[in-house]
Amino acid sequence: MLKLYTISSTISFKNARKTLFSNSFNTIITLLIILFISVACFNTFEWLIFKANWKVVISNLPLYAFGSFPANEQWRPATWIISLLSLSIFTLWGPEWKWLRKNLLIVWVGTIPLGLYLLYGGLGLSPIMSRQWGGLTLTILLTVCSSLLSLPIGIVLALCRQSSLPMVQKLSSIFIDVMRAIPLIAVLFFGQLLIPLFLPVEIEIDRVWRAIFAFTLFVSAYIAEDIRGGLQSIPNTQIEAANSLGLNQYQIIQYILIPQALRIALPALTNQSIGLFQNTSLMAILGLVELLGIGRSILANPEFIGQYIEVYVWLACVYWIVCTIMAVLARHLEQRMTINQANF
Amino acid sequence: MRRLVSVIVGLAALSAGCATTNQDNSSRLNLIKNRNELICGVSGKIPGFSFLKSDGTYQGLDVDICKAFAAAIIGDSEKIQYRPLTAAERFTAIKTGEIDLLSRNTTFTLSRDSSGGNGLTFAPVVFHDGQGLMVKKESEISSLKDLANKSICVGSGTTTEQNINDAFESASLPYTPIKYQDLNQVVAGYLQGRCSAMTSDRSQLAAARSGFKNPKEHIILDDVLSKEPLAPASDGQDQKLADAMRWVVYSLISAEEQGITKSNIDKKVQIAKNNPQLKPLRRFLGIDGGLGEKIGLSNDFVVKVIKSTGNYGEIYERHLGQNSEVPIPRGQNELYKKGGVHISPPFN
Numbered sequence: 297m298l299k300l301y302t303i304s305s306t307i308s309f310k311n312a313r314k315t316l317f318s319n320s321f322n323t324i325i326t327l328l329i330i331l332f333i334s335v336a337c338f339n340t341f342e343w344l345i346f347k348a349n350w351k352v353v354i355s356n357l358p359l360y361a362f363g364s365f366p367a368n369e370q371w372r373p374a375t376w377i378i379s380l381l382s383l384s385i386f387t388l389w390g391p392e393w394k395w396l397r398k399n400l401l402i403v404w405v406g407t408i409p410l411g412l413y414l415l416y417g418g419l420g421l422s423p424i425m426s427r428q429w430g431g432l433t434l435t436i437l438l439t440v441c442s443s444l445l446s447l448p449i450g451i452v453l454a455l456c457r458q459s460s461l462p463m464v465q466k467l468s469s470i471f472i473d474v475m476r477a478i479p480l481i482a483v484l485f486f487g488q489l490l491i492p493l494f495l496p497v498e499i500e501i502d503r504v505w506r507a508i509f510a511f512t513l514f515v516s517a518y519i520a521e522d523i524r525g526g527l528q529s530i531p532n533t534q535i536e537a538a539n540s541l542g543l544n545q546y547q548i549i550q551y552i553l554i555p556q557a558l559r560i561a562l563p564a565l566t567n568q569s570i571g572l573f574q575n576t577s578l579m580a581i582l583g584l585v586e587l588l589g590i591g592r593s594i595l596a597n598p599e600f601i602g603q604y605i606e607v608y609v610w611l612a613c614v615y616w617i618v619c620t621i622m623a624v625l626a627r628h629l630e631q632r633m634t635i636n637q638a639n640f
Numbered sequence: 641m642r643r644l645v646s647v648i649v650g651l652a653a654l655s656a657g658c659a660t661t662n663q664d665n666s667s668r669l670n671l672i673k674n675r676n677e678l679i680c681g682v683s684g685k686i687p688g689f690s691f692l693k694s695d696g697t698y699q700g701l702d703v704d705i706c707k708a709f710a711a712a713i714i715g716d717s718e719k720i721q722y723r724p725l726t727a728a729e730r731f732t733a734i735k736t737g738e739i740d741l742l743s744r745n746t747t748f749t750l751s752r753d754s755s756g757g758n759g760l761t762f763a764p765v766v767f768h769d770g771q772g773l774m775v776k777k778e779s780e781i782s783s784l785k786d787l788a789n790k791s792i793c794v795g796s797g798t799t800t801e802q803n804i805n806d807a808f809e810s811a812s813l814p815y816t817p818i819k820y821q822d823l824n825q826v827v828a829g830y831l832q833g834r835c836s837a838m839t840s841d842r843s844q845l846a847a848a849r850s851g852f853k854n855p856k857e858h859i860i861l862d863d864v865l866s867k868e869p870l871a872p873a874s875d876g877q878d879q880k881l882a883d884a885m886r887w888v889v890y891s892l893i894s895a896e897e898q899g900i901t902k903s904n905i906d907k908k909v910q911i912a913k914n915n916p917q918l919k920p921l922r923r924f925l926g927i928d929g930g931l932g933e934k935i936g937l938s939n940d941f942v943v944k945v946i947k948s949t950g951n952y953g954e955i956y957e958r959h960l961g962q963n964s965e966v967p968i969p970r971g972q973n974e975l976y977k978k979g980g981v982h983i984s985p986p987f988n
């Protein structure tokens with residue numbers, strides 16, 4: 297009994313009796329809450345196991361994963377998703393080979409051209425148009441492409457906003473403030489509906505890329521502000537010291553400002569990328585059949601009409617799993633960065 | 641400053657580019673043939689009309705209409721890219737040329753058809769939707785009159801509510817409306833027995849019913865309270881494509897009028913070829929007359945269309961017929977000979 301009792305844990309048996317069952321009123325409240333929780337749990341599990349008809353999920357698994365990607369080519373997105381997954385596992389628990397660890401960032405970035413190659417085809421693979429992409433593959437692609445593009449743009453915007461050149465500083469401030477003042481869905485509508493109207497007829501930008509473009513514009517403004525926070529927390533004396541060592545402007549940015557600012561901004565950047573992943577579901581309203589969109593299309597199949605709850609519970613699980621992986625990876629990255637800092 | 645100048649120059653160049661391309665007036669029909677693929681805008685989320693099967697293919701009445709167009713224009717009903725579109729996107733997608741044509745439960749209205757409005761052109765109506773009533777089979781209600789003094793579940797604040805009121809008032813029948821916020825609640829209220837009938841668009845009633853535990857115990861009445869003619873649409877500037885689409889839809893209806901089906905089309909072609917007396921049939925099947933060429937298609941486009949999708953009645957039976965999963969009584973969608981409104985002008 298004593299072993300259970302630690303200072304940090306307030307829910308030990310001793311405390312429980314003291315706080316939850318101290319008088320009759322508290323006892324009743326506690327019992328009511330326990331009753332409520334157990335009824336809720338019981339009903340949930342009863343529904344999950346006995347009442348729910350999971351056929352709508354099981355017989356459509358390839359659709360959720362790959363959309364209407366041609367069946368005999370589905371190994372391509374599958375390869376990509378599995379490589380991403382195994383890379384995550386390797387990053388978290390893999391061996392500590394120095395040469396590999398050093399190049400891990402390049403490997404991660406390299407998954408994006410790999411994914412695009414596998415999806416688009418060409419060079420030995422049969423070409424597949426982006427309108428056949430869908431499901432989880434499309435959701436992940438939207439997320440990684442938009443975040444990879446918006447990170448450098450965000451860094452440049454943040455540096456521009458700190459710039460001493462008034463024109464550059466004003467332009468980037470205006471861009472950031474405008475983007476932050478417009479709701480994301482409006483930016484996405486702009487990307488899907490207005491961009492094609494502005495462009496001449498021959499130039500046709502794919503709707504997937506228009507979506508990535510809109511997400512990039514929006515997220516880069518937020519990333520710029522996160523990184524500006526990081527930049528501002530670096531004391532001016534460091535820049536003066538660097539100047540006196542004879543480093544030029546670019547060297548100061550490359551070796552002193554950016555690494556520190558990124559480390560400080562990392563938790564905020566994680567937030568942005570998880571938010572971005574969830575926001576891709578807005579594209580379902582705009583006709584892309586990403587994970588949520590494919591769920592809604594499946595629900596229109598007369599065979600599965602009315603099984604909303606099963607589909608949405610399943611989608612929630614998928615979103616939860618992917619977001620959790622992203623969060624764990626980010627925490628891992630944070631830890632490694634602090635270790636590296638300690639080694640300095 | 642230099643950046644500002646370059647931005648202005650860039651914008652000017654872009655608008656100049658737009659101006660020149662807008663004058664280019666070649667028909668999309670040629671574009672589709674050259675591309676050897678039809679890009680068809682569908683909904684992808686409407687049971688019976690267009691939805692995604694488990695194997696990743698689209699199916700439904702709207703999808704079959706796309707297939708008929710592809711068979712007529714390209715000669716192959718499988719050479720189609722389906723573009724799922726939301727209601728908000730659909731007209732922009734036509735205007736920008738992202739899709740060739742729209743086959744997506746679009747109601748034919750004046751402001752959508754006119755150049756002062758959305759600037760579209762509609763092909764003939766492929767499905768006459770309209771507000772209907774659903775009742776339980778055991779109640780033995782068979783028409784609007786039987787619903788006198790009964791209660792009806794309806795979504796509040798919609799044209800649906802207005803229409804049901806107008807219908808009962810003009811028939812001077814008393815009834816009790818029971819109002820709900822949205823369709824799901826209306827369905828729930830109806831199933832719980834709070835009303836004798838529920839009302840909504842007939843296609844929606846049928847879709848809702850196919851989700852019921854015992855769909856066979858509910859029937860949709862033949863009475864239709866409002867007009868929702870659903871038709872394929874294309875860009876109003878493009879006369880050639882519009883002509884082709886119009887006559888492809890008419891060919892589906894005309895084939896049903898003449899009893900030409902997917903299974904007997906080859907026989908009919910043989911009969912027409914051997915018998916020069918059957919002039920209307922020979923013209924229809926493209927043996928005489930060269931009708932197809934006049935609308936930019938091959939002369940035997942009707943044969944290709946019927947071979948791939950069957951006639952209108954077959955398409956209807958497949959997706960909305962009695963044995964399909966979303967059964968809707970044909971009612972107005974019958975041929976004019978059988979009391980419906982579908983009629984094809986002559987192929988002359």
